Amino acid sequence: MTMRNRTRGLAAASAMTLLLGLAACGGGDDSDDSSDGPTQNADVEFTGDPVTVMTWTAYDTDTLNVKAILDIAQGAVVDINNAGGINGHELKLITCNEGADPNKAAACARQAVDEGVAAVVGGFTANGDVMMPILEDAGIPWFGPPGISQAELSSPNSFMLTSGVLGLAGLGAKAAADGCESVAAVNYDLPSAGEIAQLVDVGLASGGHEPADLIKVPPTTTDFSSIAQETADYDCAVVGTPPQPFIGVATAAKSLGAETTYYLVPGGLTDFVTETGGDAVEGTVTLSSFPAGDDPVWDDAKSVVGELEDDPNGGWSGMYMQNTWVAYQGFATVLKDNEDFSADGVQAALDATAAVDTAGFTPPFSFATEFPAPGLNRIVNSLARYIKVEGGELVQESDELVDLKDALVPSS
Numbered sequence: 001m002t003m004r005n006r007t008r009g010l011a012a013a014s015a016m017t018l019l020l021g022l023a024a025c026g027g028g029d030d031s032d033d034s035s036d037g038p039t040q041n042a043d044v045e046f047t048g049d050p051v052t053v054m055t056w057t058a059y060d061t062d063t064l065n066v067k068a069i070l071d072i073a074q075g076a077v078v079d080i081n082n083a084g085g086i087n088g089h090e091l092k093l094i095t096c097n098e099g100a101d102p103n104k105a106a107a108c109a110r111q112a113v114d115e116g117v118a119a120v121v122g123g124f125t126a127n128g129d130v131m132m133p134i135l136e137d138a139g140i141p142w143f144g145p146p147g148i149s150q151a152e153l154s155s156p157n158s159f160m161l162t163s164g165v166l167g168l169a170g171l172g173a174k175a176a177a178d179g180c181e182s183v184a185a186v187n188y189d190l191p192s193a194g195e196i197a198q199l200v201d202v203g204l205a206s207g208g209h210e211p212a213d214l215i216k217v218p219p220t221t222t223d224f225s226s227i228a229q230e231t232a233d234y235d236c237a238v239v240g241t242p243p244q245p246f247i248g249v250a251t252a253a254k255s256l257g258a259e260t261t262y263y264l265v266p267g268g269l270t271d272f273v274t275e276t277g278g279d280a281v282e283g284t285v286t287l288s289s290f291p292a293g294d295d296p297v298w299d300d301a302k303s304v305v306g307e308l309e310d311d312p313n314g315g316w317s318g319m320y321m322q323n324t325w326v327a328y329q330g331f332a333t334v335l336k337d338n339e340d341f342s343a344d345g346v347q348a349a350l351d352a353t354a355a356v357d358t359a360g361f362t363p364p365f366s367f368a369t370e371f372p373a374p375g376l377n378r379i380v381n382s383l384a385r386y387i388k389v390e391g392g393e394l395v396q397e398s399d400e401l402v403d404l405k406d407a408l409v410p411s412s
Contacts, residue, residue: 037071038078038304046081047088051341053077053331054112055324056096056105056131057124064100066124068311069324073122075305076328086332089341102130109134118346119143121331122324128152140343141350144327146320150375158378159350159367161326161358162289162319165199166379167266169407170287171238172203172212174386175263178285180236183209186227186249187240189216200238208411212238217245228252231260238263243270247277254280261285266384270314274389282392287384287404290326290361292396293317297360301325317394322361330358356380363401373408 059067077093085091094115096108105127112120113134120142125131128149135142136157145152147164163170175183183204185197194214201211215230215237224245231237232253237260239246246264253260262284264273269286271293277284291297293316301316302308305325308315315321334356335341338349354368363383370377382404386397 037074040078041082044082044084046085046090048085049089049341050092051086051089052092052094052115052117053119053121054094054096054108054115054117055121055123056098056108058098058100058126060097061100064126066313066320068308068313068315069122069124069321070095071308072301072305072321072324073328075301076325079300079304080328080332086335086341087338091332098125098127098131100126102127105130106134112140113138116343118341118343119331120145122327124320124324125149132158138343139347141347143331143350144323146323147379153378154375155378156351157347159380160378161330161356161362161381162323163266163287163382163384163404164376164379166376166382166404166407167287167384168196168199168238168240169203169206170384170402170404171263171265171285172200172209173206173404173407174203174285174287175200175236175238176204176207176209178236178261180209180261182234182236183212184215184231184234184237185212185240186215186217186231186237188219188245190219196240200240203407205410206407217241217249221245222248224248224252228256228258232256232258234260236261236263239268240265241268243268243273243276247273247281250277250280250284267319269317269387269389269394271317271394272312272314274392274394278392281389283389285386285388285397287386287402288319288322289381289384290319290322291385292387292394293322294394295396298322298325326358326361329361330356333357333359 055073057066057069058064077091080091098105098108105125109131122144124146126148129151132151132155136155141157143159144161145158147160147162152158153164185200187196197214217227227249239262264284264286266287273281298316334353350367354366355364356367365381367380371379383401384404385401387394388397
């Protein structure tokens, strides 16, 4: 298979990325809108007009509650403003609950247009294909989208900080490198399941490995015993489900005496998974564009926002939670000398940024050079680190970053 054919398969697989979004999320929660957040210093003087941005996420739904992202956004705004804002401009935050509903998501995007925001920063949604075109028509950039939808992966107004769907290919490559002899790809029984497996197969092929066997999980099942019996026959399994089904499969397989090693979709391995899964998830591997949540690089964020210990999505161990903090820090750093804070001015500045500085959370990368694959062209940061469960804790395998582009190159 040629490089073009492989990357075309990757682009097609972006249609399944709702699963990647759900992998970051826990169940619903009825928390209210009040929170004891950080306080902005009233003595700070700003020299320019305020700059309004928006952050959206889903909460108070039956399936998703990622409200802590708004706490992170608010904390980041206060942190930036207490340091003098962005080039003397105070940052003003508007938030929106997209409710895990395409209609509400579209309403949030239209509100961003109506409010004349300079940019959308960070946040979480699985409805990017609805929201991104509205932003694009209005010329509004989205700095640090979660990288879930096809539109986020391809729109010129999308400025991603993560590696997006390349992570699944990276996990396939990792499984091959770790010496897995038999590999299963475990995914929900949806039309996109084969495309998910194709991503894994691309990575496996880069290590000279045969394609994985696809195991489909019924989306409504709560009994994972039969799935566990299937996965127990494999050395390794690359899992593309949300955390709860993964924990169900892993714990059921453990009761059968299985010794399968799991490779879990990026964003899906959090403290919630390690605490709930226990020994059954020991050794599980994932990857992330950012350092693990216990890395000292997050100390400042935690001192501003708090530890997020009660967050059902894993708090600072969750990649999409981390992404919003990094998005704000990067937004302030990249635009620190900018003069034009209209949406057009911000878009132009970002387009011209050849060395994106995320305040140390990632190595520098370039918004000016796109990824050479149709449909994945906005994946400009292909570097990631492998994280695994060791002794019940999430730890980085090493400080070495891997380039996920290598997972697209077949073994010779």
